[in-house]
Amino acid sequence: MGxxxxxxxxxxxxxxxxxxxxxxxxxxxxxxxxxxxxxxxxGKTTTIRMLATLLxxxxxxxxVLGYDVVRDARAVQSRVGLTxxxxxxxxxxxxxxxLLLLARLLGYSRRRGRERAADxxxxxxxxEAADRQVKxxxxxxxxxxxxxxxxxxxxELIFLDEPTTGxxxxxxxxxxxxxxxxxxxxxxxxxxxxxxxxxxxxxxxxAVIDHGKVIAEGSSGELKASVGAGSLHVRLRAPEQRAExxxxxxxxxxxxxxxxxxxxxxxxxxSDPERVARALAELSRSGIDVTEFALGQPSLDEVFxxxxxxxxxxxxx
Amino acid sequence: MNATTAEQASAPVxxxxxxxxxxxxxxxxxxxxxxxxxxFGWRALLKIKHVxxxxxxxxxxxxxxxxxxxxxxxxxxxxxxxxxxxxxxxGILVQANxxxxxxxxxxxxxxxxxxxxxxxxxxxxxxxxPLVGALLxxxxxxxxxxxxxxxxxxxxxxxxxxxxxxxxxxxxxLLVFSFCLSWLWTMLSLILRTPNSVAGVSMMVMFPLTFVSxxxxxxxxxPRWMQAVVEVNPISHLATVxxxxxxxxxxxxxxxxxxxxxxxLVAVFGPITMVLYRNKK
Numbered sequence: 343m344g345x346x347x348x349x350x351x352x353x354x355x356x357x358x359x360x361x362x363x364x365x366x367x368x369x370x371x372x373x374x375x376x377x378x379x380x381x382x383x384x385g386k387t388t389t390i391r392m393l394a395t396l397l398x399x400x401x402x403x404x405x406v407l408g409y410d411v412v413r414d415a416r417a418v419q420s421r422v423g424l425t426x427x428x429x430x431x432x433x434x435x436x437x438x439x440x441l442l443l444l445a446r447l448l449g450y451s452r453r454r455g456r457e458r459a460a461d462x463x464x465x466x467x468x469x470e471a472a473d474r475q476v477k478x479x480x481x482x483x484x485x486x487x488x489x490x491x492x493x494x495x496x497x498e499l500i501f502l503d504e505p506t507t508g509x510x511x512x513x514x515x516x517x518x519x520x521x522x523x524x525x526x527x528x529x530x531x532x533x534x535x536x537x538x539x540x541x542x543x544x545x546x547x548x549a550v551i552d553h554g555k556v557i558a559e560g561s562s563g564e565l566k567a568s569v570g571a572g573s574l575h576v577r578l579r580a581p582e583q584r585a586e587x588x589x590x591x592x593x594x595x596x597x598x599x600x601x602x603x604x605x606x607x608x609x610x611x612x613s614d615p616e617r618v619a620r621a622l623a624e625l626s627r628s629g630i631d632v633t634e635f636a637l638g639q640p641s642l643d644e645v646f647x648x649x650x651x652x653x654x655x656x657x658x659x
Numbered sequence: 660m661n662a663t664t665a666e667q668a669s670a671p672v673x674x675x676x677x678x679x680x681x682x683x684x685x686x687x688x689x690x691x692x693x694x695x696x697x698x699f700g701w702r703a704l705l706k707i708k709h710v711x712x713x714x715x716x717x718x719x720x721x722x723x724x725x726x727x728x729x730x731x732x733x734x735x736x737x738x739x740x741x742x743x744x745x746x747x748x749x750g751i752l753v754q755a756n757x758x759x760x761x762x763x764x765x766x767x768x769x770x771x772x773x774x775x776x777x778x779x780x781x782x783x784x785x786x787x788x789p790l791v792g793a794l795l796x797x798x799x800x801x802x803x804x805x806x807x808x809x810x811x812x813x814x815x816x817x818x819x820x821x822x823x824x825x826x827x828x829x830x831x832x833l834l835v836f837s838f839c840l841s842w843l844w845t846m847l848s849l850i851l852r853t854p855n856s857v858a859g860v861s862m863m864v865m866f867p868l869t870f871v872s873x874x875x876x877x878x879x880x881x882p883r884w885m886q887a888v889v890e891v892n893p894i895s896h897l898a899t900v901x902x903x904x905x906x907x908x909x910x911x912x913x914x915x916x917x918x919x920x921x922x923x924l925v926a927v928f929g930p931i932t933m934v935l936y937r938n939k940k
Binding site: 395396420426431433439444446447449454464466475491495496519520523526527529 | 674679682
């Protein structure tokens with residue numbers, strides 16, 4: 343499986359009495375997307391900032407691409423790209439000025455820097471906005487210039503801190519395409535997210551982090567499997583039959599059925615997928631019309647709820 | 660709006676183009692501290708170009724000060740505004756410049772709170788270069804401020820005996836001192852949380868520093884203790900030097916004083932700033 347792109351052990355960082363990161367151990371292999379999933383305030387950003395040499399850890403070790411983030415900060419800095427959660431380019435400057443600035447700082451000549459900036463703007467569909475100030479960009483364009491700015495010198499490892507937070511679905515898909523494209527070219531991407539479906543869609547492996555600690559780690563399949571076989575989701579034609587449906591399902595599946603937020607829907611964790619067909623037949627026999635049903639692996643939402651005892655989207659801070 | 664039409668017009672993120680930029684594995688050699696600092700200075704100039712409003716202080720402050728103090732105090736202090744102008748203008752030049760340096764801290768504080776400084780800090784460049792570059796950009800602002808004070812002075816009837824050479828030399832020295840003094844504000848901008856508190860504290864330092872000096876009046880009329888303060892105040896020495904050079908004399912000892920205090924300012928506040936900067940959360 344090759345070498346590790348990131349390896350940390352017992353990484354800690356406190357701000358005053360807040361233990362933002364309380365002993366994080368990570369082993370991220372090179373190539374592919376590694377997702378760090380957790381709610382607001384879980385310690386994701388603090389972890390990334392330590393790995394990108396912006397914060398000095400209070401305790402523990404972190405190696406990025408084989409270099410220690412404290413002792414060999416320079417070596418790390420010249421091999422990674424960082425796209426922070428907030429504006430990571432200068433909003434007053436135009437797109438091309440931002441990229442040229444970074445190109446010059448990274449050692450490109452003025453001429454080569456201009457070419458590189460133009461290529462990047464082209465690749466990210468920003469050529470027409472090149473001479474406009476970044477503060478006049480839309481949210482999706484902003485994110486693309488942010489990411490492009492991390493690629494002025496192609497990094498071996500790129501950190502994306504909540505790359506799609508606040509984006510509309512179309513822009514989010516574009517960012518996902520970029521991430522997939524980078525990985526296809528052999529880069530390692532570490533991304534943080536509070537969106538479970540994002541981790542599910544993109545990441546090869548996921549670390550679930552809460553209150554500054556990794557509480558679970560694995561592929562999304564493994565994480566889901568650790569919670570159980572999955573669940574049956576059923577939607578009824580008549581919401582008023584839900585109570586009865588609950589009884590029927592519980593009877594056949596031998597597990598409690600839970601009403602969902604949708605007044606016509608309910609779901610049940612299942613231990614044995616064989617029973618599902620019988621349960622559906624039983625519903626129809628009882629005169630309960632089912633408009634939709636789905637048998638799925640547990641969602642990462644459920645994984646999170648099971649692992650942490652609280653929902654992912656709720657603010658843990 | 661504009662943004663959305665452009666977004667729709669251009670096909671976002673073409674796969675081939677993305678591949679080719681990622682495959683361009685160029686790794687230019689790392690540039691030296693001078694080049695990176697100048698590049699950050701270039702950024703500051705670009706910001707002036709895009710946000711020219713930020714020049715309000717360097718244009719309005721000097722004009723206001725020169726007119727106000729000349730006509731407010733001139734008659735009372737020196738008998739005539741013309742006479743007072745000869746004494747005051749070099750001092751006002753110093754005060755206007757020193758006042759403008761405060762803006763450095765306020766701007767930097769705003770700047771650092773934005774994510775772009777995270778990116779700068781994660782670049783493999785000489786660490787102080789973003790700060791040095793910002794200060795170099797400010798030197799441009801000081802130059803504009805100085806040019807305005809001197810031009811206005813000449814219009815009002817100020818006549819420097821030292822001629823162009825004296826004026827240029829005094830401005831050069833002023834720029835050096837202002838650049839060095841700015842490290843005090845960079846330090847403050849890293850300690851204090853908001854641009855407002857930076858502005859507040861800067862004012863508290865700035866007012867006594869510029870007024871308890873020989874800029875406005877000859878210290879002979881002051882109480883003894885205040886004279887003592889005026890004498891050690893580096894701003895007084897700076898004003899004396901500027902006055903001397905513009906008057907055609909070369910106050911070598913005083914120039915030495917100014918250079919030593921400039922070096923001291925950087926030697927003390929530079930390293931503190933860098934430690935704060937490195938450990939910034």
